Amino acid sequence: MSERNLAFVRGEMLPAREPPSGQTGLLKLLRESFFKDWLSALLTVTSLIVLIWIARSVSPWLIDSVWNANSLSECRQILGGAEGACFAVIRDRWTQLLFGFYPPTQYWRPVLAFVLMLIALAPILFPPVPRRLLWFSAAFPGLAYCLIWGGTLWLPFSAYAVFAVGAIVLGLATRLGSGVAIVLALASALAWWIFVSGSVTTVLTQLLPLALAPVTSREMGGFLLSIVIGVTGISLSLPLGIVLALGRRSKMPLVKTISVMFIEFIRGVPLITLLFTASLLLNYFLPPGTNFDLILRVIIMVTLFATAYMAEVIRGGLAALPRGQYEAAEALGLDSWKAQRL
Incomplete structure (x- = not known):
């Protein structure tokens, strides 16, 4: 076999080399995403001009804004005819923006409910959180209702008893078939809620009056x-x-x-x-x-x-x-x- 028919195979690997400068980094991003062709370049330049115009128009309104004023007229006097935002209402009414007309002495209740909501969502959204905390996730709705609306603390207990009664009946009636068991469980839970839960709540409230100050929905x-x-x-x-x-x-x-x-x-x-x-x-x-x-x-x-x-x-x-x-x-x-x- 002649030497011209022999295939050449490299015996060692070539060392790694850096890619061309135009194929990496910011230049590649600009060329492929913003200046790929004449239409893309035109849209990019037009967008930059519009963004600069918006920034120049809005920046004085934000830079010259007023945060300390007792009224709108005082805010306008401070501005002296200049363009600027009157953000004093945010500083003065930030509690109303957060809580509405909720009683100020009871602000700790919705704040605590919000913190407990984050804790209740943790085992549902994040798998590393221990699953045994799901019991708190199930109990949170009743706890949040008591904190936000107030009233007797036994009302959520009666509501959870509805699910307990339905689960017990479902477990006892499984031998009758899944369809019949579900119907009996729903019927028993509904009967408990309509005919029994109100009396149980009243009796428990009289025996152990646990309650928070009630807050109406119109105050929220x-x-x-x-x-x-x-x-x-x-x-x-x-x-x-x-x-x-x-x-x-x-x-x-x-x-x-x-x-x-x-x-x-x-x-x-x-x-x-x-x-x-x-x-x-x-x-x-x-x-x-x-x-x-x-x-x-x-x-x-x-x-x-x-x-x-x-x-x-x-x-x-x-x-x-x-x-x-x-x-x-x-x-x-x-x-x-x-x-x-x-």
Whole structure:
């Protein structure tokens, strides 16, 4: 074999070399993201001009702002005709922006509730947190209600007793079948809440009167009101959304029809319309003299609105599962409830 037909194979590796200067760092970012072609360069230059113009227009308004003034007229006198923001209202009314008209002597209650909320969310959002703290996450809603609204501390106890009664009946009736057990558990929990919980709360309050000063819903506002409605709506819409998503995928016509009608109706109505209905029109359909808490009405409407969208998100996730996953569950002998849970 002649030497010209021999293939040359390198016997050692070449040392690593730095990439060309134009292929790394800021130059590469500018060339590929901001000046890739003439249109991209034109948009980049135009955006820079607009940002500079906005900064020059807004900066005097912020730099010359007034933080110490007792009234709007005094703020304008301090400015002396110059352009500037009157931020003195923020310094003077920051507590109102946070708590609304909540009694100042009771500010520690919503602050403590907010801190406890972060602790309750920790085992849910962060896996390294010990799972045994989930008991506190379950107990937090009742504790937060007592702290924010006040009143007797036995009311949340009666509410949690509803779930305890339902769980006990569900465990005792499992031998009758999952469907019958669920119906009996719901019926017993509802009967406890309607006929028994009020009497139990009254008796416990008389025996051991533990209570905080009550605060009406109309005294709440600002960040406190937003966080209460937002967190409650998100927390309640997730389990309700799961139920609606499963109902829409159900093979039972009645369950599927009700789920579809609810989801499509709520998603087709703006949230402001639902809030208007909760605030004004709902009173026309209630018996005279009924005192239905305003914040509770808003929470219900926000929860229903978020539930409809959450149901569609969950239904899309379930629809994305391959058919083989369901076939594998059937091959393993799992019933429909266990298969859906897993």
